[in-house]
Amino acid sequence: MSVSRKENLGPKAAAGNRQALIAAAAEVFAERGLDAPLSEVAKRAGVGQGSLYRHFPDRISLALTAFEENIAAVETLVAADSTTLRDVLDLLTRQAIASVAFIQLVGPDDDDERIAAASQRIRQALSGPLDTARAAGEVPPTLTVTELALAVGMMAAYVAKRPPGDRRRSADACWTLLSDAIGLKDTTTNP
Numbered sequence: 001m002s003v004s005r006k007e008n009l010g011p012k013a014a015a016g017n018r019q020a021l022i023a024a025a026a027e028v029f030a031e032r033g034l035d036a037p038l039s040e041v042a043k044r045a046g047v048g049q050g051s052l053y054r055h056f057p058d059r060i061s062l063a064l065t066a067f068e069e070n071i072a073a074v075e076t077l078v079a080a081d082s083t084t085l086r087d088v089l090d091l092l093t094r095q096a097i098a099s100v101a102f103i104q105l106v107g108p109d110d111d112d113e114r115i116a117a118a119s120q121r122i123r124q125a126l127s128g129p130l131d132t133a134r135a136a137g138e139v140p141p142t143l144t145v146t147e148l149a150l151a152v153g154m155m156a157a158y159v160a161k162r163p164p165g166d167r168r169r170s171a172d173a174c175w176t177l178l179s180d181a182i183g184l185k186d187t188t189t190n191p
Contacts, residue, residue, distance in 0.1 A: 018055045020045035025066040030099035033160065034063055060114055067102050070095050071121050078125045085129040085138065085184075089152065092122075093175070096156035097167040103156030123149055133184075140183040151178045 024045035028036045038059060042052045056062035077083050077091055096103045106118045123145045130148055133139045155174040162170040178184075 014055075017045070017047045017051050020047060021052055021055055021062065022066050025062050026099070029063055029066060029101035032100070034059065034101045034104050036101075038062070060112055063101065063105050064114055064118055067099070067105055067118075070099070070102050071106065071118060074122060074125045078128055083129055085126075085133040088126060088129050089175075092152050093155065093159075093171050096152075096159050097171055100156075100160035103153060104160070119149075138185050143182055147182065151182055154178065 021041065025041045028041045028044060032040075038052060039049055041062070042049045045052070052062070056065065073095075074088065074091055078088060092103065105115065106122045126148055127145050130139065130143065130145055134141050134143065155171055155178060158174055159167045159171050
């Protein structure tokens with residue numbers, strides 16, 4: 001019985017391998033968080049760990065690349081003139097429900113300048129809608145972007161520990177409590 005081997009395409013496979021690694025990382029990190037084994041990412045992508053490290057020298061490089069679309073989606077939403085603070089919070093909530101790792105990656109302050117830069121992009125995206133909500137009296141004038149980002153992080157940390165089928169309900173419960181705590185008006189519609 002002969003075993004058929006996959007043809008080694010060498011450098012021609014690099015772009016495909018990179019895309020497979022990004023897609024696999026997004027899935028694995030979404031399911032298991034940022035501490036998921038990188039060997040699982042490589043296996044799901046159908047490549048060896050050596051290929052993973054040729055494309056991504058470390059976990060943070062891989063995670064930032066895997067979640068770049070999430071950050072870009074927040075920035076794109078904020079670029080629309082009619083975007084409200086609730087719209088941004090809703091998107092971040094949906095992203096936290098879908099991926100336990102995304103908010104882990106961009107939420108906390110970190111000594112790694114790459115993570116700090118990603119976090120800053122999210123805070124910058126929150127800044128404009130927060131200013132508008134302050135001016136409209138929808139939030140207290142003293143509410144800061146840092147406090148709002150902390151609220152998002154608190155919600156995401158709780159949601160990440162819940163079973164996938166319970167994450168939406170858990171997020172809604174968190175936002176009911178946090179909306180009262182931070183003074184976000186109109187809590188009838190949770191972010």
